[in-house]
Amino acid sequence: MKVFVCVKNVPDTAANIRVVGENSFDESIKFLINPYDEYAIEEAARLVEKEGGEVVLVTVGKESAIKTVRSALALGSHRAILVTTDKQFLDSADTAAILQKVMEDDGPADIIFAGKQAVDSEAMQTAYRLAEGLNIPIASDVTEFSVANDKVSVEREIGGGEREIIEMTMPCVVAASKGLNEPRYPKLPDVMKAKKKEVKQIALADLGLTLTSETKLVTLEQVPDRSGAKIIGGSVSGGVAELVKILREDEKVIS
Amino acid sequence: MTKVAVLIETTDNEVKAANFGVLTAAHGDGHEIYAFLTGADAEGCKAVLGKYGVGAIISIEGDGADLQAKPDLKAKAIIAAMKEYETSVLLALSSSEGRDILARVAASLKVPLATDCLSVDISSSTVRKPYFSGKTIATLKMNGAYFLSAIRPNAVEPAEAPAEAAVISFTAVVGDYDGLVVKEIKQSSSGKVDLSEANVIVSGGRPIGSEENFKILEECADAMGGAVGASRVSVDEGYAPHSIQVGQTGKIVNPRLYIACGISGSVQHFAGMKTSKVIVAINSDKDAPIFNKCDYGIVGDIFEVVPALTAELAK
Numbered sequence: 296m297k298v299f300v301c302v303k304n305v306p307d308t309a310a311n312i313r314v315v316g317e318n319s320f321d322e323s324i325k326f327l328i329n330p331y332d333e334y335a336i337e338e339a340a341r342l343v344e345k346e347g348g349e350v351v352l353v354t355v356g357k358e359s360a361i362k363t364v365r366s367a368l369a370l371g372s373h374r375a376i377l378v379t380t381d382k383q384f385l386d387s388a389d390t391a392a393i394l395q396k397v398m399e400d401d402g403p404a405d406i407i408f409a410g411k412q413a414v415d416s417e418a419m420q421t422a423y424r425l426a427e428g429l430n431i432p433i434a435s436d437v438t439e440f441s442v443a444n445d446k447v448s449v450e451r452e453i454g455g456g457e458r459e460i461i462e463m464t465m466p467c468v469v470a471a472s473k474g475l476n477e478p479r480y481p482k483l484p485d486v487m488k489a490k491k492k493e494v495k496q497i498a499l500a501d502l503g504l505t506l507t508s509e510t511k512l513v514t515l516e517q518v519p520d521r522s523g524a525k526i527i528g529g530s531v532s533g534g535v536a537e538l539v540k541i542l543r544e545d546e547k548v549i550s
Numbered sequence: 551m552t553k554v555a556v557l558i559e560t561t562d563n564e565v566k567a568a569n570f571g572v573l574t575a576a577h578g579d580g581h582e583i584y585a586f587l588t589g590a591d592a593e594g595c596k597a598v599l600g601k602y603g604v605g606a607i608i609s610i611e612g613d614g615a616d617l618q619a620k621p622d623l624k625a626k627a628i629i630a631a632m633k634e635y636e637t638s639v640l641l642a643l644s645s646s647e648g649r650d651i652l653a654r655v656a657a658s659l660k661v662p663l664a665t666d667c668l669s670v671d672i673s674s675s676t677v678r679k680p681y682f683s684g685k686t687i688a689t690l691k692m693n694g695a696y697f698l699s700a701i702r703p704n705a706v707e708p709a710e711a712p713a714e715a716a717v718i719s720f721t722a723v724v725g726d727y728d729g730l731v732v733k734e735i736k737q738s739s740s741g742k743v744d745l746s747e748a749n750v751i752v753s754g755g756r757p758i759g760s761e762e763n764f765k766i767l768e769e770c771a772d773a774m775g776g777a778v779g780a781s782r783v784s785v786d787e788g789y790a791p792h793s794i795q796v797g798q799t800g801k802i803v804n805p806r807l808y809i810a811c812g813i814s815g816s817v818q819h820f821a822g823m824k825t826s827k828v829i830v831a832i833n834s835d836k837d838a839p840i841f842n843k844c845d846y847g848i849v850g851d852i853f854e855v856v857p858a859l860t861a862e863l864a865k
């Protein structure tokens with residue numbers, strides 16, 4: 296079985312983001328694997344460990360993304376393709392077109408895993424556009440996955456704790472949510488082995504694509520944190536009475 | 551004059567209140583608003599949709615196809631309706647249902663889509679949405695003949711704009727497709743408010759300590775007609791189901807009131823509730839980081855403060 300996993304290199308969610316200029320941010324912070332893509336990598340690794348085959352990672356990012364690609368290779372994947380660009384933020388349609396081209400050139404897969412969302416630009420659509428381009432089915436927000444008789448069965452979370460059970464023909468795209476699995480921690484030998492695995496780097500320009508750029512990031516603004524809390528002191532009963540009064544009469548957020 | 555379509559979400563034939571903000575976002579100088587309905591009783595929704603400015607309710611059906619079981623065909627039917635009524639803008643709730651359908655429509659039409667928008671400006675084709683889970687806000691310009699946006703629940707304050715809504719039946723030719731089929735929907739045990747649409751949320755963290763103890767939060771939430779949320783630790787420890795986790799890897803919520811009980815205030819937790827109108831923290835540690843970035847705080851033991859709060863609300 297051949298499996299692709301789409302992996303984005305993103306800033307650590309714990310890092311402070313400092314906006315620079317109109318629409319950029321200070322990138323001298325820690326970058327790592329997009330958290331949802333970790334579930335995708337893990338699910339792909341488990342599938343291939345069971346069924347045999349290979350897991351190929353595909354990343355579109357700056358050259359510095361190589362570090363993240365290497366760390367992802369230590370999580371049960373076999374090789375990787377990195378398409379280098381000079382921008383962190385690409386339009387989703389463009390990203391999907393690039394991923395599609397790379398996958399077509401590398402040869403068809405049985406399943407493609409991705410994350411449900413990149414935690415930087417939060418577009419929540421790249422996997423759908425990739426599936427459309429390849430003309431195959433897609434399910435996102437996936438929390439359970441299995442394959443049987445050339446069909447993929449997934450569980451997907453919808454509103455209010457309800458879940459949909461979906462069946463798809465293969466090949467298909469599965470975009471992971473938290474809960475799909477418990478990603479492994481890499482062991483030192485895996486990290487060492489990952490250093491020797493093949494990473495094919497391709498410059499975006501060499502793919503010969505014409506990109507459409509449907510959306511443009513005009514500005515990025517810092518959101519200030521709230522200033523500290525007004526601490527309501529006194530006895531427990533006095534404190535909650537004052538709080539309820541504030542919430543009802545001053546803030547008017549409850550009736 | 552822009553023709554704006556709004557995809558309406560219903561539960562048991564009732565228009566969900568969260569749609570009213572989306573309809574309000576569609577208002578504008580002489581915009582014509584089309585409500586797209588699938589699989590619901592359009593006549594029954596007429597009065598409430600009219601109140602929020604809907605001129606036409608398009609009751610969409612596929613020719614023989616089960617649109618609820620085949621989201622790709624539903625997207626196809628919506629595209630057919632957009633073409634038929636020449637609506638260049640399509641708005642929906644940024645719920646799992648709304649995002650899924652809009653992504654299918656956008657991918658198929660090859661047009662721009664922005665999800666989780668805090669506001670939309672139809673005349674300039676721009677939206678504002680969070681990047682980096684609420685640490686920054688991005689303004690995006692959408693290029694092209696169509697403009698699709700999924701709007702975060704509670705982000706736009708509903709405003710009434712009475713209109714006379716006419717019901718129009720529309721049957722799209724969608725053919726059939728077996729690539730993806732929804733086999734079953736597993737209902738949740740409780741008929742509680744969906745967290746991402748709740749107006750009030752009471753959330754619990756690590757010190758809750760067990761599934762049973764969540765009851766004190768439920769009672770408190772019930773007293774305000776709200777819902778219960780949880781931090782990742784409470785979920786990972788098995789005190790709460792994943793479906794109520796708030797944060798980076800859980801739900802994004804946007805209530806008027808968020809009460810964090812025994813939650814330290816990590817960046818990843820704030821990523822999910824940062825835009826709440828008022829944030830209250832109850833924590834036994836006066837130096838807990840959450841007190842530095844919320845509105846009101848009570849220093850105390852949740853097992854004393856929360857029941858007292860519930861009792862006070864009942865007064």
Ligand SMILES: Cc1cc2nc3c(=O)[nH]c(=O)nc-3n(C[C@H](O)[C@H](O)[C@H](O)COP(=O)(O)OP(=O)(O)OC[C@H]3O[C@@H](n4cnc5c(N)ncnc54)[C@H](O)[C@@H]3O)c2cc1C
Pocket residue numbers: 308330754755756757780781782783784795796797798799800801811812813814815816817818819822832833834835838839850851852853
């Ligand atoms: C990639 C990634 C994604 C993540 N996603 C999420 C996410 O979606 N959501 C999320 O919540 N976290 C997420 N986290 C985890 C996050 O970093 C924190 O670990 C987590 O939010 C802490 O949960 P907590 O506040 O319940 O527990 P703790 O940090 O342990 O805090 C418990 C708090 O309770 C207080 N306390 C203890 N006893 C009492 C008492 N009796 N009465 C009152 N207060 C008391 C303590 O003072 C403390 O402040 C993520 C982390 C990573 C790395």
Ligand SMILES: Nc1ncnc2c1ncn2[C@@H]1O[C@H](COP(=O)(O)O)[C@@H](O)[C@H]1O
Pocket residue numbers: 301302303304329331332353354355356387390408409410411412413414416417418419420421422
């Ligand atoms: N630049 C990228 N390189 C590789 N995969 C990506 C890239 N951008 C997005 N993806 C994939 O698409 C998923 C959804 O991202 P998005 O639609 O941008 O929120 C991510 O979790 C990744 O799996």
